[in-house]
Amino acid sequence: MATKDMGAAEFSKVKxxxxxxxxxxxxxxxxxxxxxxxxxxxxxxxxxxxLSDSDKQARDWFVxxxxxxxxxxxxxxxxxxxxxxxGRSGHNAPATFTGSHLDTxxxxxxxxxxxxxxxxxxxxxxxxxxxxxxxxxVGVVNWTNEEGARFPKSMMSSGVWAGDIPEEDAHNLQEVxxxxxxxxxxxxxxxxxxxxxxxxxxxxxxAHFELHIEQGPILEGEQKKIGVVTGVxxxxxxxxxxxxxxxxxxxxxxxARADALLLAARMIVHAQHLAxxxxxxxxxxxxxxxxxxxxxxxxxxxxxxxxxxxLDTTVDxxxxxxxxxxxxxxxxxxTAYASCPPHQGLPLSVSWQTDTVSPATRFHxxxxxxxxxAAHSVLSPLSSSPTDLVRDITSGAGHDSVYxxxxxxxxxxxxxxxxxxxxxxxxxxxxxxCSLGAEVLCQAILRYDQLRSTAAV
Amino acid sequence: MATKDMGAAEFSKVKxxxxxxxxxxxxxxxxxxxxxxxxxxxxxxxxxxxLSDSDKQARDWFVxxxxxxxxxxxxxxxxxxxxxxxGRSGHNAPATFTGSHLDTxxxxxxxxxxxxxxxxxxxxxxxxxxxxxxxxxVGVVNWTNEEGARFPKSMMSSGVWAGDIPEEDAHNLQEVxxxxxxxxxxxxxxxxxxxxxxxxxxxxxxAHFELHIEQGPILEGEQKKIGVVTGVxxxxxxxxxxxxxxxxxxxxxxxARADALLLAARMIVHAQHLAxxxxxxxxxxxxxxxxxxxxxxxxxxxxxxxxxxxLDTTVDxxxxxxxxxxxxxxxxxxTAYASCPPHQGLPLSVSWQTDTVSPATRFHxxxxxxxxxAAHSVLSPLSSSPTDLVRDITSGAGHDSVYxxxxxxxxxxxxxxxxxxxxxxxxxxxxxxCSLGAEVLCQAILRYDQLRSTAAV
Numbered sequence: 052m053a054t055k056d057m058g059a060a061e062f063s064k065v066k067x068x069x070x071x072x073x074x075x076x077x078x079x080x081x082x083x084x085x086x087x088x089x090x091x092x093x094x095x096x097x098x099x100x101x102l103s104d105s106d107k108q109a110r111d112w113f114v115x116x117x118x119x120x121x122x123x124x125x126x127x128x129x130x131x132x133x134x135x136x137x138g139r140s141g142h143n144a145p146a147t148f149t150g151s152h153l154d155t156x157x158x159x160x161x162x163x164x165x166x167x168x169x170x171x172x173x174x175x176x177x178x179x180x181x182x183x184x185x186x187x188x189v190g191v192v193n194w195t196n197e198e199g200a201r202f203p204k205s206m207m208s209s210g211v212w213a214g215d216i217p218e219e220d221a222h223n224l225q226e227v228x229x230x231x232x233x234x235x236x237x238x239x240x241x242x243x244x245x246x247x248x249x250x251x252x253x254x255x256x257x258a259h260f261e262l263h264i265e266q267g268p269i270l271e272g273e274q275k276k277i278g279v280v281t282g283v284x285x286x287x288x289x290x291x292x293x294x295x296x297x298x299x300x301x302x303x304x305x306x307a308r309a310d311a312l313l314l315a316a317r318m319i320v321h322a323q324h325l326a327x328x329x330x331x332x333x334x335x336x337x338x339x340x341x342x343x344x345x346x347x348x349x350x351x352x353x354x355x356x357x358x359x360x361x362l363d364t365t366v367d368x369x370x371x372x373x374x375x376x377x378x379x380x381x382x383x384x385x386t387a388y389a390s391c392p393p394h395q396g397l398p399l400s401v402s403w404q405t406d407t408v409s410p411a412t413r414f415h416x417x418x419x420x421x422x423x424x425a426a427h428s429v430l431s432p433l434s435s436s437p438t439d440l441v442r443d444i445t446s447g448a449g450h451d452s453v454y455x456x457x458x459x460x461x462x463x464x465x466x467x468x469x470x471x472x473x474x475x476x477x478x479x480x481x482x483x484x485c486s487l488g489a490e491v492l493c494q495a496i497l498r499y500d501q502l503r504s505t506a507a508v
Numbered sequence: 509m510a511t512k513d514m515g516a517a518e519f520s521k522v523k524x525x526x527x528x529x530x531x532x533x534x535x536x537x538x539x540x541x542x543x544x545x546x547x548x549x550x551x552x553x554x555x556x557x558x559l560s561d562s563d564k565q566a567r568d569w570f571v572x573x574x575x576x577x578x579x580x581x582x583x584x585x586x587x588x589x590x591x592x593x594x595g596r597s598g599h600n601a602p603a604t605f606t607g608s609h610l611d612t613x614x615x616x617x618x619x620x621x622x623x624x625x626x627x628x629x630x631x632x633x634x635x636x637x638x639x640x641x642x643x644x645x646v647g648v649v650n651w652t653n654e655e656g657a658r659f660p661k662s663m664m665s666s667g668v669w670a671g672d673i674p675e676e677d678a679h680n681l682q683e684v685x686x687x688x689x690x691x692x693x694x695x696x697x698x699x700x701x702x703x704x705x706x707x708x709x710x711x712x713x714x715a716h717f718e719l720h721i722e723q724g725p726i727l728e729g730e731q732k733k734i735g736v737v738t739g740v741x742x743x744x745x746x747x748x749x750x751x752x753x754x755x756x757x758x759x760x761x762x763x764a765r766a767d768a769l770l771l772a773a774r775m776i777v778h779a780q781h782l783a784x785x786x787x788x789x790x791x792x793x794x795x796x797x798x799x800x801x802x803x804x805x806x807x808x809x810x811x812x813x814x815x816x817x818x819l820d821t822t823v824d825x826x827x828x829x830x831x832x833x834x835x836x837x838x839x840x841x842x843t844a845y846a847s848c849p850p851h852q853g854l855p856l857s858v859s860w861q862t863d864t865v866s867p868a869t870r871f872h873x874x875x876x877x878x879x880x881x882a883a884h885s886v887l888s889p890l891s892s893s894p895t896d897l898v899r900d901i902t903s904g905a906g907h908d909s910v911y912x913x914x915x916x917x918x919x920x921x922x923x924x925x926x927x928x929x930x931x932x933x934x935x936x937x938x939x940x941x942c943s944l945g946a947e948v949l950c951q952a953i954l955r956y957d958q959l960r961s962t963a964a965v
Contacts, residue, residue, distance in 0.1 A: 157801060158807075265759065266758070266759035267760060286758060298929060298932060300789065300791035301816050301905035303723075303928060304789075305784050305789070307927075312793075312795060313780055316772070316777050319770060319773040320774055323851070327762050332761075334803075334805055335797075336769075336802045337800050338769060342613060343684075343685075343793065344613055344657045344793050344931070345662075345812040345863075346656065346791075347793050348793065349793055359758050394777075394780070395784065446759075448756055448758035473756040477753075
């Protein structure tokens with residue numbers, strides 16, 4: 052069967068093998084449940100940090116499996132792995148890709164990123180089962196260090212591919228937590244430092260689709276099965292350093308203190324109140340106190356700040372206000388939007404470092420249409436009004452699709468996850484929803500291939 | 509010269525050699541400026557963590573020096589080192605001790621604890637210089653791990669000596685920061701696990717004096733030279749665990765979060781406001797976030813809480829109110845004493861662990877009188893009204909003298925430190941003030957010996 056000849060009847064035959072998908076998902080998730088980082092193990096969670104031994108195991112599985120399924124595998128200089136299945140024609144044309152990531156948070160779940168890769172592999176199996184010949188090559192890409200957990204830059208290697216993050220910066224990133232490993236040293240160690248440059252020029256993509264759990268509560272709350280992702284909200288990541296003065300906790304009156312932790316606490320409370328008032332998000336995930344002793348007032352605190360909103364202007368305004376307000380708080384005064392009273396004490400200093408700037412992203416109408424059409428087709432056997440089970444959605448999280456979209460048409464497919472929980476061992480997506488998502492992905496890729504072959508997009 | 513024959517004229521001859529004291533202080537401070545822990549090195553600071561290699565160097569110096577000065581040295585099972593100079597009679601009677609500690613905070617100064625030990629050694633030198641024979645033995649004791657920085661229990665080994673901390677608990681204490689060393693393993697490693705039981709029964713003391721920097725701004729602010737310490741304020745140390753839920757920072761609306769760090773921040777702000785309103789202190793020196801990733805809302809935060817006040821009842825009331833209020837804050841509500849507005853989100857749990865309880869301490873009138881008389885004697889050549897340069901003072905910090913005072917008459921001598929700064933590399937006490945303090949110490953010990961020999965206290 053050739054995609055260019057497929058009509059509605061043929062598309063409806065494109066079915067995912069749910070049991071096979073779930074088996075693949077859970078077998079490979081064994082790579083990453085053994086090692087833990089900063090938290091106690093759980094039965095269901097994952098800790099597959101980028102470029103760790105368990106990441107290598109999962110990569111080896113990916114390379115082996117896609118080669119068995121007839122793909123040609125390319126590893127680039129960031130360890131991104133591109134598995135490409137040849138098309139009927141257009142051998143030299145770029146592939147239509149689906150991609151996601153195999154790495155996880157230190158106490159992550161089994162679906163974030165992982166589902167997208169396994170759904171891509173399942174797609175290759177379905178194509179083989181049904182002996183479908185795509186017109187153009189199709190591929191699956193595993194992007195390195197999407198999470199930015201071990202090496203603190205999220206969507207790192209799709210960012211290098213897109214030319215937005217210098218490869219040298221990424222290679223030199225050091226692991227958090229005081230270790231000496233860098234991205235490059237770990238790529239070398241696990242054997243995934245490829246020779247092809249990590250670049251959209253060396254490895255162009257005709258399109259990029261990505262299946263992902265929503266990681267939020269919207270689809271579940273509205274009882275939708277599929278989210279057609281039309282874009283991604285803007286976000287910025289910062290590291291803040293608060294400098295005060297170490298002092299004895301028993302002998303230093305409040306008015307003689309420059310307590311960096313008290314100030315950080317006021318900033319964290321203030322940032323969240325201010326963000327909420329603007330329909331934005333603000334979060335601190337990492338905070339370290341120095342010198343770190345019960346009876347020493349910390350003279351230095353470093354913390355992360357993650358701010359997000361659907362519009363770039365909202366993020367920019369929030370950042371600007373916080374920069375002003377943090378100076379006010381550092382002087383011990385109250386801010387205009389009073390989330391905390393003023394405090395006694397000496398003035399402190401605040402410095403900001405911008406780690407990541409990810410502007411709001413709009414996905415491509417052709418890809419969005421392919422996902423929407425695929426979702427309606429997949430859901431029509433389940434409901435007399437399949438459109439009721441589908442909604443357009445903006446992603447709250449960043450994904451590799453953000454960088455992909457800068458150099459090729461892109462869209463994403465969301466499926467719901469229980470209670471909206473993600474980055475947590477309790478993360479869960481039902482086998483039925485995993486399967487539906489994979490089926491929408493498969494059909495969207497085929498529909499896009501058909502579009503390419505008929506309309507020369 | 510025998511102490512029992514000394515009058516005002518003889519006491520006035522008891523002079524400290526300032527140059528020798530400062531040389532000793534600064535030479536030995538070389539043991540501990542090389543190694544750092546959690547912070548960058550500075551030129552003036554110290555990092556001599558308890559039972560580290562540099563602590564061993566300083567201990568070796570102490571043993572060697574006091575033996576050279578005619579002392580008999582005993583090391584007990586907590587590594588406390590007692591150096592005793594024989595008296596004219598009363599060979600079997602307990603010594604009149606001065607004591608303090610050679611360990612420091614991770615980014616400590618050169619005077620906290622250290623001055624007290626070196627002043628004790630200087631006292632031994634002065635006794636030798638002047639060929640003074642005390643009636644009873646006098647001694648200098650170096651207490652192990654007063655700071656509680658590396659092994660998180662302050663005044664640990666005087667506490668074991670006093671019978672208030674079980675030796676086994678102290679021996680099994682693990683170092684903070686994830687290392688595997690225990691107090692006992694480190695005592696063994698550096699060769700300071702003595703065979704004499706750490707107990708006031710095995711090593712009784714007739715009295716305990718301690719010279720220490722004030723570590724606060726009072727003496728300096730009032731231009732006093734000597735603080736006669738009449739007691740120590742009460743304090744309690746706690747470790748709090750806040751449990752919420754790990755969640756993705758980009759996809760989880762505030763109302764669906766259980767953000768352990770946001771709650772901890774509100775608690776820290778609230779604790780300090782509430783403490784200030786009651787004339788007490790509250791401080792957090794250590795805070796850790798788990799899992800510790802920029803784009804994961806922390807589901808678990810652990811932090812230290814140190815609360816202090818001159819009266820036990822104030823500390824108890826503050827603790828009781830905080831226990832109630834933290835439950836209120838954990839439900840997302842505002843407290844009656846509104847230091848922070850309520851916040852959106854899911855409820856969290858709070859658990860408290862009590863690490864240290866140190867009730868308020870009243871020192872002994874005989875020792876207080878010895879210090880006061882010595883101070884007036886030492887200062888009379890400097891001022892026509894030496895009493896104006898002396899004041900009674902309550903210690904804000906805990907000291908080994910707290911535990912000592914439970915089994916023998918005790919007092920302390922404070923000298924001022926610049927800007928009240930302590931637990932900080934900038935800690936500074938002028939050579940003149942170090943010397944004055946050492947001279948008061950020396951005279952106080954001799955006066956107490958005289959009191960023992962004449963009044964049989």
